[in-house]
Amino acid sequence: MVPLHWYLWLGSVVFAIGMFGFLTKRNVIIMLLSIELMLNGVNISLVALSHYMQDLRGQILVFFIIVVAAAEAAIGLAIVIALFRNKATAHVDEITGMKG
């Protein structure tokens, strides 16, 4: 049987990749994808923990996270489209109308 800490390491690595991507990439779509990676890193850890502890709470939270992530992606893309109509860019370094 695969030991628990393998899953936890996988989860944390996926989360870290997502976080790294969010902080270094400058394209909004890639940033959205990075957030999805972070959430899925969390999901892996939660399912593993939930299975090893024989406790359902973790899996319930995973369902909620999947649902909310879908809503979040819908809203995020809608905002990007609204922005794209006014200024044809998806590059955050060019979206700097406000400063200070």
Add this chain to the structure above:
Amino acid sequence: MEINIQPLVPEIIMAVLALLLLLLELFVRRKETVGLLCIASVTVAAYYMPQSFGKAFGGMFISDGYSVFFKFLFFINLILTVLLSIRYIVIERVNHGEYYALMMLSTLGMMIMASAGDLIVLYLGLELMALSTYILAGFIRHDIRSNEAALKYFLLGAFSSAILLYGITMIYGRTGTTGIALIGAALAEGTVDPVLLLSVTALLVALGFKIALAPFHMWAPDAYEGAPTSVTAFMSVGPKAAGFAALGRVFLTGFGPLTGEWSVILIVLSVLTMAVGNILAIQQQNIKRMLAYSSVAHAGYAVIGVIAAGAEGLSSMMNYLFIYALMNIGAFAVVITLRSEGFQGESLHDYKGLSRTHPVAAAVMLVFMFSLTGIPPTAGFIGKFYIFKAAVAAGYAWLAVVAVVFSVISAFFYLRVVMYMYMHEPEGEPLTLSLSPAIGLALLITTVMVLIVGIYPSPFLAFARIAAG
């Protein structure tokens, strides 16, 4: 198994009425009616609030004095911002009915957050609140600044909720539960280890993003400046108060045994927040941006109440947020009246000579600026006084001194607005204020309440103290 839904009745009413409003909006031609229906729906939910005390779903949802206090705060926030919006969204040419439904759904999310007895419920409430607010921030679709505000708010909000989830995962793995009270019980007997500290930090960072504590405040000035002003008023009060409600519940109940560890981090963040908010506000020329930094600074003051802990600290924090809601929405109401067709009215220079052209508006703004500074006899003084009193009583006298020093600095930029209004001659074309009965009512309520709380605070203090238990 019998399920007791009594504690959820106000939330259920809010959810059902918000969705009904969304449907009704299709058939109602005059969108002002939708706004009024929104206020009526909130009143119905508030009516059922006193009967809602209790726990539901095995302690996952708690309706107690603490949550009811915050829910009334959210209702006041919603009603006042709807009053501000009715005329304003016509001027901005975004007079759509779903605006009001989104505000109700966001408020519903805040209510769930305040009542969360479990981290899963907390997460759901937080997301409902945040997702609705992202849309509201970008509601002026044809304005690039509004798009930009929504995008920045969304990206950092989604990032912070991923961090929150990772913190929840670690605490779940460590204690085997997500119930806030159960976590507190499990931590009381265990030892402190790095995983625990990491999860506490993750939750602190995530909630710090929501209440805009420095250094997690970067989104706030841009989101507040670009969003429609009525939404800025809404989101500078509601989500912040909801974040504080969650912070108080999670850290004092769940992480109570670790108070020594997290209070150190929170003290550093509090001082940093007050410094960043007050000092960066000085150089702002846009009043919305100035008020955004001011709201960052106010989060720094209110956090002192959480650091002081106990019933005294919590009640001073709740009292502060109540007063902050009144004075901040009031200040934004004045900013909104300056906006008219083809005139932004967001620059500080637009306030020059306001006392000559519009003496009443200038006087009202004067009250709010004094209150935000913390000058008696306004409510802002009472709020700060009790926060500092709680800090001194908890043995953080030096923190209170630091906070006083920063409020003195804050006088510079608040009173500069007053100076522009009273000591400068009007320049350029004469201003026309866009007034309506609704915004007049909102201004009347906030001004009168700021003065009443400032002069006779005891009933409000007693209310907060009973609510904090």
